[in-house]
Amino acid sequence: MSVFDISQLTEQNSWWVNKFDITKDFKISQFNKLEYRWDPNLRHYINLDNDVIYTIRGPRQVGKTTLIKLIIKDLIFEGTKPENIFFWTCESNNSKELNQIIQTYLDWRINSNEERKYIFLDEICAVKEWFKEIIHFANKGSFVNCSIVLTGSHSMDLKHSTELMPGRRGGDENNPLDKILLPMKFSEFVTLLWPEFKRIMFDLEIVKTSDRQRKIFDLLNGKIDKTLQDLLIHKKKLDSLFELYLLTGGIPAVINEFKSKDNISTRLFNVYLQAMVGDLRRYGYKDHYFKQIMREIFNSLSNPISWNSFTKTTEIKSHNTVQDYITALEELFIANLSYRCSIHDRRIHSFMKKVYVQDPFIFHALHGWANGKKDYFANAKANTLNLEIKSKLVESVVYNHLCRFAFGLNPRDMFDPKDNICYYEDKNKKEIDFVILFDEDYYPFEVKYQASISNSDFFAFKSFRKGVLVTKDDLGIYRSYVKIPVSMLLLLI
Numbered sequence: 001m002s003v004f005d006i007s008q009l010t011e012q013n014s015w016w017v018n019k020f021d022i023t024k025d026f027k028i029s030q031f032n033k034l035e036y037r038w039d040p041n042l043r044h045y046i047n048l049d050n051d052v053i054y055t056i057r058g059p060r061q062v063g064k065t066t067l068i069k070l071i072i073k074d075l076i077f078e079g080t081k082p083e084n085i086f087f088w089t090c091e092s093n094n095s096k097e098l099n100q101i102i103q104t105y106l107d108w109r110i111n112s113n114e115e116r117k118y119i120f121l122d123e124i125c126a127v128k129e130w131f132k133e134i135i136h137f138a139n140k141g142s143f144v145n146c147s148i149v150l151t152g153s154h155s156m157d158l159k160h161s162t163e164l165m166p167g168r169r170g171g172d173e174n175n176p177l178d179k180i181l182l183p184m185k186f187s188e189f190v191t192l193l194w195p196e197f198k199r200i201m202f203d204l205e206i207v208k209t210s211d212r213q214r215k216i217f218d219l220l221n222g223k224i225d226k227t228l229q230d231l232l233i234h235k236k237k238l239d240s241l242f243e244l245y246l247l248t249g250g251i252p253a254v255i256n257e258f259k260s261k262d263n264i265s266t267r268l269f270n271v272y273l274q275a276m277v278g279d280l281r282r283y284g285y286k287d288h289y290f291k292q293i294m295r296e297i298f299n300s301l302s303n304p305i306s307w308n309s310f311t312k313t314t315e316i317k318s319h320n321t322v323q324d325y326i327t328a329l330e331e332l333f334i335a336n337l338s339y340r341c342s343i344h345d346r347r348i349h350s351f352m353k354k355v356y357v358q359d360p361f362i363f364h365a366l367h368g369w370a371n372g373k374k375d376y377f378a379n380a381k382a383n384t385l386n387l388e389i390k391s392k393l394v395e396s397v398v399y400n401h402l403c404r405f406a407f408g409l410n411p412r413d414m415f416d417p418k419d420n421i422c423y424y425e426d427k428n429k430k431e432i433d434f435v436i437l438f439d440e441d442y443y444p445f446e447v448k449y450q451a452s453i454s455n456s457d458f459f460a461f462k463s464f465r466k467g468v469l470v471t472k473d474d475l476g477i478y479r480s481y482v483k484i485p486v487s488m489l490l491l492l493i
Helices: 006-010 019-024 026-033 041-045 064-077 095-108 130-139 155-163 186-193 197-203 209-220 226-248 252-261 266-282 287-299 307-313 319-331 360-370 376-385 387-409 455-463 486-491
Strands: 052-057 085-089 117-122 146-152 178-180 335-342 347-357 421-425 431-438 441-448 468-471 476-478 481-485
Touching: 006 095, 019 026, 019 064, 026 064, 041 064, 041 178, 052 064, 064 085, 064 117, 064 146, 095 117, 095 130, 186 197, 186 226, 186 252, 186 486, 209 387, 209 468, 209 481, 226 252, 226 360, 226 376, 226 387, 226 481, 226 486, 252 266, 266 287, 266 360, 266 376, 287 307, 287 319, 287 360, 307 319, 319 335, 335 387, 335 431, 347 360, 347 387, 360 376, 360 387, 376 387, 387 421, 387 431, 387 441, 387 486, 431 455, 441 455, 455 468, 455 481, 468 486, 481 486
Parallel strands: 052 146, 052 178, 085 117, 117 146, 335 421, 441 468, 468 481
Antiparallel strands: 335 347, 421 431, 431 441, 476 481
16 A cells, blocks of 8 residues: 655645746646636636535536646635645545545644645545545544535536535535536637627626526516627627537637637547546446447437337347436436426426437537547538538537526536426427426427528417527517527527
8 A cells, every 4th residue: 555745745736846836737838828718617606715625527628627726826826825735636546545645735734724725636536435535534623724626527426425425515505515517608618719709798788697597587588688689790700609619519628629720630539538438437337338329319319218219229128227328428427318397297207308418529529439430520510511410419509508507597516407407298299398497487498490480480388378499590579489599598598
């Protein structure tokens, strides 16, 4: 068993020797080289002034470690003593080593107990039963005057493990402790690539979350805020950015490579594919089953499907095994599920469900991999030029953003998209793509990404007497319903 001393810990904490070395950190250096630097809004929702244990979950290679290093840089240059900031990546350690590492740091700083410490443990899910070590230190009072941030790519491991630490995490009940860093949403993408638009957003009052939410509820009540009419003059530019978003998704490395080279390399596609497949292997899942399931997901995209149907089109013969794989895709932030809901018995029915891939770039990467494409980038471009695939991709993007909107209405650690957003089918088999469940009411959204809209496209809203039709180009009102271009709606989320 390894025995750690403080000199070994210094290897990952070079700022202890010279605080300016944080600027030479690999992640910070890579970040500074980018033309388009994403500073996630999530950073502003992490308050390290109190004794607290945060988690940051999210898919691999989306920027969790970079976010941590940016927070560390801020702490240092805002006056925090560098020795009071400890970072460790846990991917190569077991639980006993994790215990030693934390104890070694705390012993080194034992004479500065009155000073706040900041402990960042990256990819902690790699350590089996890591939570027992965190509980051990919390129970003996070692984390007094400590702010702790844990990151991981496996949602269920991090979520369930922290549930075993009730009363030990501190924090404010109005600020969820379990944070999720997803690829950037469309509004972040727009302001990253078009910084001048931030001023326009301010003028149109679509910067504050509360203002955006109010404008969306106006739409659901059959009203179009005047500022959205004013936004129409920017629609052409927003649409061009949306086309780009459908190709690159919200992943900084992909966006920067495409903008600099007008191409996304096979190497970069493989970085993300290997990360996803590697995580699944780590938890005992088989590559060829995963590939077959992804192929079937793409074949049935935006259509209801049962787990039994997978057993007829893949080598997997148990619907329970299918469910295990789909659950793993959820836990790794690759896919989301939508169940059917009923407004008559106010129930969510889980037999038939829809599966959506979370991010456009991940969509293209997995689509190319599952279908054996040689040129992943050519396949991605073909997807965005195929009207049928593109409409389903747009629907997936809208679903992802509505999940974020639903979370924003009621942010909490136990939030599960499946409990808050579903699809609806009436007795005549007319579907509504998405229904948000909030405050004992139903808020329907239907996606019609097509050249023209007819009055019949609104008929499925009849059961709700309200609704938002998400279109390609049209903004307007029909009876008590509103239609709005997808690029404009996503800007409000």
